[in-house]
Amino acid sequence: MTPSLTPAPAARATMWSPLAYHVFRAVWIASLASNVGTWMQNVAGVWLVTTLTTSALLVALMQTATSLPAFLLSLPGGALADLADRRKLLLGTQGFMAVVATILGALTLGGQVSAFGVLGFTFLLGMGSALNGPVWQTVTTELVPRPVLPFAITLNGVSNNIARAIGPALGGLVIAYYSPGWVFMLNGVSFLGTFAVIYFWKRDAEESQGPTEHFLGALRAGMRYVHYAPPIHAVLVRVFAFGFGASAMWALLSVVIARKLHLSAGHYGVMLSWLGAGAVAGAFLMGRAGQRISLNQRVLLGVLTFVGTNLSLAFIENTAILGPIMFVSGTAWLMAMTSFSTTVQLNVPKWVQARVVSIYMLLFQAGMSLGSLAWGELADYFSPQVALCVAAGWMAASVLLAVPYPLQAADNLNLDPAEPWLDPPVADGPADLDDGPVVVMITYSIEPADWAAFQPVANRLSRLRLRDGALRAGVFADLADPSRITEFFYVATWGEHLRQHHRFTRDDQVVEDQVRQFHRGPEPPHVAHFLAFPTAINVPVEVAAPYPNVELTH
Numbered sequence: 001m002t003p004s005l006t007p008a009p010a011a012r013a014t015m016w017s018p019l020a021y022h023v024f025r026a027v028w029i030a031s032l033a034s035n036v037g038t039w040m041q042n043v044a045g046v047w048l049v050t051t052l053t054t055s056a057l058l059v060a061l062m063q064t065a066t067s068l069p070a071f072l073l074s075l076p077g078g079a080l081a082d083l084a085d086r087r088k089l090l091l092g093t094q095g096f097m098a099v100v101a102t103i104l105g106a107l108t109l110g111g112q113v114s115a116f117g118v119l120g121f122t123f124l125l126g127m128g129s130a131l132n133g134p135v136w137q138t139v140t141t142e143l144v145p146r147p148v149l150p151f152a153i154t155l156n157g158v159s160n161n162i163a164r165a166i167g168p169a170l171g172g173l174v175i176a177y178y179s180p181g182w183v184f185m186l187n188g189v190s191f192l193g194t195f196a197v198i199y200f201w202k203r204d205a206e207e208s209q210g211p212t213e214h215f216l217g218a219l220r221a222g223m224r225y226v227h228y229a230p231p232i233h234a235v236l237v238r239v240f241a242f243g244f245g246a247s248a249m250w251a252l253l254s255v256v257i258a259r260k261l262h263l264s265a266g267h268y269g270v271m272l273s274w275l276g277a278g279a280v281a282g283a284f285l286m287g288r289a290g291q292r293i294s295l296n297q298r299v300l301l302g303v304l305t306f307v308g309t310n311l312s313l314a315f316i317e318n319t320a321i322l323g324p325i326m327f328v329s330g331t332a333w334l335m336a337m338t339s340f341s342t343t344v345q346l347n348v349p350k351w352v353q354a355r356v357v358s359i360y361m362l363l364f365q366a367g368m369s370l371g372s373l374a375w376g377e378l379a380d381y382f383s384p385q386v387a388l389c390v391a392a393g394w395m396a397a398s399v400l401l402a403v404p405y406p407l408q409a410a411d412n413l414n415l416d417p418a419e420p421w422l423d424p425p426v427a428d429g430p431a432d433l434d435d436g437p438v439v440v441m442i443t444y445s446i447e448p449a450d451w452a453a454f455q456p457v458a459n460r461l462s463r464l465r466l467r468d469g470a471l472r473a474g475v476f477a478d479l480a481d482p483s484r485i486t487e488f489f490y491v492a493t494w495g496e497h498l499r500q501h502h503r504f505t506r507d508d509q510v511v512e513d514q515v516r517q518f519h520r521g522p523e524p525p526h527v528a529h530f531l532a533f534p535t536a537i538n539v540p541v542e543v544a545a546p547y548p549n550v551e552l553t554h
Helices: 022-052 056-083 086-109 115-143 146-177 180-200 215-227 230-260 265-289 295-315 319-346 350-381 384-402 448-467 494-503 506-516
Strands: 438-445 472-477 484-491 526-531
Touching: 022 056, 022 086, 022 115, 022 146, 022 180, 022 230, 022 265, 056 086, 056 115, 056 215, 056 230, 056 350, 086 115, 086 180, 115 146, 115 319, 115 350, 146 180, 146 265, 146 319, 215 230, 215 350, 215 448, 230 265, 230 295, 230 319, 230 350, 230 384, 265 319, 295 319, 295 384, 319 350, 350 384, 350 494, 438 494, 448 472, 448 484, 448 506, 484 494
Parallel strands: none
Antiparallel strands: 438 484, 438 526, 472 484
């Protein structure tokens, strides 16, 4: 099957529009089955550790074992997802997780696993998930068109939360009647459906966009892009703060159920099912009210709800009340997390999408990992109630982050690739891709009266140059001729500059056109490329001469 985008969505996209695309539909159904297995695994793992140790810290470290691999591997996973064949990468990660879950199940059934062993295998599953996460999120952009993408992202969240509603209850039943080992075995089987769908997906071959990037260079390009992309900064700060505070609920819920309320694994599973059901309900709520509630308002509601969630777990002992509270918490979780994810994916062009998503996932998982560790330590040193109250205070204080770091909608952005720049002519034939550094200078004729209006637009263009690969950029005026303004940017290699030619988007092109509108004169702005002269000492003239020591123009 091929990821055909031929079905035309309705004039106004709805929550169900992504399911009209058959590959997305198949992937979504398969991922639902896999997510059910994962949530069964989460319940069984946490409950098994809870029964194998008396340490609240070790129980809380189950969340860390899940999240820490993302902190370590998200960036490499994002670079791989942008450089490698995404289909093959998904097949590898799905197969790896199936094997790990099956081995853990066999050891548990044989009575050969300890609390530290469960933590170790959970860490290995987290490694597979960390490498799988960036490519799994970004592959959605290949299966549906941009107008439908926010709903596809929400449906992916729905899949995970339907699984959260079903998986914990099923996991609790299997634990109660059989053993956590059978839950782990079933999780291993659940990966097979996703593996099969990906295997039969005949992904369209991508056209090469400039010279191939090296792995380390791709990592640097991803981090540089984020550094010069203010809309992404807001998401990273806000999602870290949210994950750090919200992790208290995920890390300590089983402790509250088992130690404070003295209830069974079945009750723990039911509480997680309340969370999942609330998240599914939240998806339908967003489908109806999403256009009337901004991204910032959704996150604000999510944060405030989790203030109440943490306080409720600290002080309420009636499960008849806690269940509905978990339901509302699930709704808040989905609203906040889909708002973060949608903002990231809609604000980033395809060439760097997986790398930016990986950095987003890294910050989120770092918040979850560090939060779980902090709340577990507080729970051991003081009590779970104290830890939950401090987490509630953190969430309340994080509301203030909305002022300096508001989320930015991307409805009007056009991140399709712009018409690629023509490769500049080189006097002695194509330069080597590793030659460099390269300096590009663009000279404009700008009336001094226009300087005040020209400068902010030119600075914005310089930021785009830096974001897309330049190491330095700026604008200078000629002291002898004030109307002669030169924009320059400095790139490490010739190959990296050629990649810049393919990174410019149509939205970036608008900024460049605004800069060029200030140019006066019969000729267009003059563009010159300079390649570093060879720095060899005592090189014979006849050897040195062929290297370019003249400007290369187009």
